[in-house]
Amino acid sequence: MDRVYLVLDTVNNSIPRQSFDVLKCAAVMAGNDRSRILAIVPGSDCTKHAQSCSDEFGIATIALEHHGLRLPNPDLLAALLDEILTFEGEICMCFSNTVNNAHTVSRLAIQHNASSITAVDSISFKDGTPLFTRSIFNGKCRQVVAPASTAVVATFNPGGFPEPTWVTTSESIPAVRTVRPNITPNAVQPVSLEESSDTDEGLEEADVIVSAGRGIGARENLELIRSFAGIIRDSAIGASRPIVDNRWLPYSRQVGVTGRRVAPRVYIACGISGAHQHVVGMKDSQCIIAINTDPHAAIFDIADYGIVADLSAFVPLVLKTHSEKSKGR
């Protein structure tokens, strides 16, 4: 790629640490040549952060300032990027895979007839053409896509990209540029951003995490998961996204790309299919046990122990066995 744009996420003018993961994707797209990368730090007062990005990573950086960018605003961001960047030649614009960025990417792709590719897990090259791999059908299949256009706008999942091994030095990095395009904020404007008041309730410190997925079927079946966790010392309860989206558990319990990253001694996935977005958050667990009715569930690909069973039959059996053993002592 001739030019690789890297658009960092910011909230209240600060850059969440995990946002820098997308730099690794940009490095792959740029052939580890940092002189081809241009980082963009959007915000309402972000020059300081753009400077530290440039200092830390040795890449050219633009502070893209607009009063409407204090909170994430995907429509406005697309319009501003459109204003300051060129889309000629082979270019790739890299974003982290978030709901807001998927919105920005689709707008830019339509405006510039670029290839929009979202939720990329890995990149390979064939005869110089980048091939993007992503998981579909809840992780059961891997799809490889090639861009049809020379301009690519893509969102990347964190976790699967190597540390850059730069082939160019950072000696002549240009100074950070601050640009302030004068655009009127568009139809949709974010009003507020509320941080969750939930605590993680020991998720990251737990030795064992028993995690509930959509396979538990109903809110009341969480009691089964609680009882299961109750017989395991130093355990905590985690969840996949549908469980927290249903408000059955607080967001602080969500494991995955938009939740917690955990690495307990044992992770027990109960009725979780193994979608990439979940797996990213728990794949570093020392031992993974999966309970699922579907023998082809993707979670079994990474499980150390796989139990093909219905939770509503298996967990009561475990509890009964535990209870009998405890009484026998």
Ligand SMILES: Cc1cc2nc3c(=O)[nH]c(=O)nc-3n(C[C@H](O)[C@H](O)[C@H](O)COP(=O)(O)OP(=O)(O)OC[C@H]3O[C@@H](n4cnc5c(N)ncnc54)[C@H](O)[C@@H]3O)c2cc1C
């Ligand atoms: C931008 C983005 C970010 C995301 N971030 C996250 C994230 O951080 N964390 C996350 O978890 N997800 C995340 N997701 C959602 C993710 O893609 C999946 O949709 C989600 O992980 C699926 O959750 P699940 O495995 O519980 O449900 P499903 O995929 O519906 O799987 C349910 C599983 O339960 C099994 N099952 C059904 N009944 C039973 C039973 N009685 N006993 C045993 N097994 C049973 C089924 O066979 C199935 O495999 C994100 C998605 C996007 C687009």
